[in-house]
Amino acid sequence: MFNVYITKAGKYLPNEAVSNDEMEGILGMINDTASKARRIVLRNNGITSRYYAIKDGIITHNNAQLTHLAIEQLYDSRFTKNDVELLSCGTSSPDNLFPSHAAMVHGLMDNRSLELNSSSGVCCAGMNALKYGFLSVKSGNTSNAVCTGSERSSTWMLADKFNNEVINLKNLEEQPIIAFKKDFLRWMLSDGAGALLLENEPAGDISLKIEWMESFSYAHELEACMYAGGDKMDDGNIKPWQDYQAEEWLKQSVFAVKQDVKLLEKYVLKLGAKSTKIALDKHGVSDSDIDYLLPHVSSNFFATRLYDALLEEGIDLPNDKWFMNLSTVGNVGSASIYLMVEEIMASRKLKKGQKLLLIVPESGRFTYSIAYLTVC
Structure with a gap:
């Protein structure tokens, strides 16, 4: 087995930063009506700027272009595009059903x-892509891997994607208001890509050794919380888009991203803290060993609640150990953890020997990915 190091990080955030007041002008108003959810969601999530393609x-x-532009930040005179042995890409918003995102x-x-891997899912798709690269380099299958997380969510959130549903609601003489589970996410998600270069030797001024990675799924216990390409039935199962009549795809906004907020609040933090406790205990790591916590949280609303949930599991990680950039780059799903790693590596905050804990939850059907890194 080989050691595995993150030797370089890259990112790409498209166009200029978008402020809260500019969002609805870009995404549009559904039914020419200002969103009632927007101000409430933005007040709670704490995001002040984000990026749209x-x-x-x-x-x-498109998503593949965002990803490629992030990868290009990894190249230099020592490592070029022709040195890449494995490309492992994670996203929840691929440009097409197939070919795979990594192939594109x-x-x-x-x-x-070169070898390809595509990881699907929601926020953990990026961590799953990273773990594939980690295991490949660790086993000696490859001596390096380029791993990515990326999203292009904005085009899913454009008002015109919901207009047919509004027309259908009017025809049914119902209130032409999109359900909160759809409108909520329009003000949460944004675009961007991050890329990490993994190698079996450290390089440059700072490298991050990946000590271990752990993943947990609770799909055997819980129904889907965040989903797209279908709709949830009364029994909790999701009816897939292929089982709808074609005209229903637009009338019911079947492809819209939806989230069950009640399920989210009830389980996401509790299970995240539980998973973190299991992972730390398995590897004999205590909270005093951790110098920086990089948590992917979709909203600052959950940040203090995550601290409390971890504390209930006996894990005390005070605010001065937290490193987040949610407020300035937004919630970029599977790319968020990559953007945090890139920013902390570029910040010159890190000192050799320090330990980083990465926690990424996925509310899709409640999955969690956790990684432990050492600064080298």
Whole structure:
């Protein structure tokens, strides 16, 4: 087995930062009516700026392009595009059902034949891509891996994606208001990509050794909380988009991203803290060993509650150990943890020997990924 190091990090955030007041002008008003949820959601999530792959009403990048632009930040005179042995990409918003997201990214790289892996899901898709690369380098299957997390959520959130549902509601003489489970996420998600280079030797001024990675799923106990491409039935099962009539796809906004907020609040923090406790105990790590916590939280609303949930499990990680950039880059789903790692590596805060704990929850059907890193 080989040691595995994050030797370089890259990111790409499209266009200029978008303020809270600019959001609805870009995403549009559904039924020409200002969202009643927007101010409430923004007040709770604490995000003040984010990035969209849309400018002046024009889509500027697809997901594969965002990912490729982040990967290009990894190249230098020591490591070029022709040195990549494995490309492992995670996203919840691929540009197409197939070919895979990784294949579409590889198609932009203009390098050589290499191994591909595509991880689907929601926020943990990026961590799953990272773990595939970690295990490949650790086992000696490859000597390096480029791992990515990326999202292009903005185009899912455009008002015109919901207009047919509004027309249908009017025809049924119902209130032409999109359900909160759909409108809520329009003010939460944004675009961007992060990339990490994994190698079996440290390089440069700072490298991060991946000590271990652990993942947990609770899908055997709980129904879906965040979903798209279907709708939840009364029994909790999701009816897939293929089982709807084609005209229903638009009438019911079947492809819209939806989230069951009640399920989210009840389980996401409790199970996240439980999973963290299991992972730390398995590897003999205590809270005093951790110098920085990098938690992916979708909203600052959950930050203090996460601290309390961890404390209930006997894990005390005070605020001065937390490193977050949610307020400035937004919730970028599977890319968020990559953007945090890139920013802390670039910040020059890190000292050799320090330990980082990464926690990524996924509310899709409640999955959690946790990683422990050492600064080298």
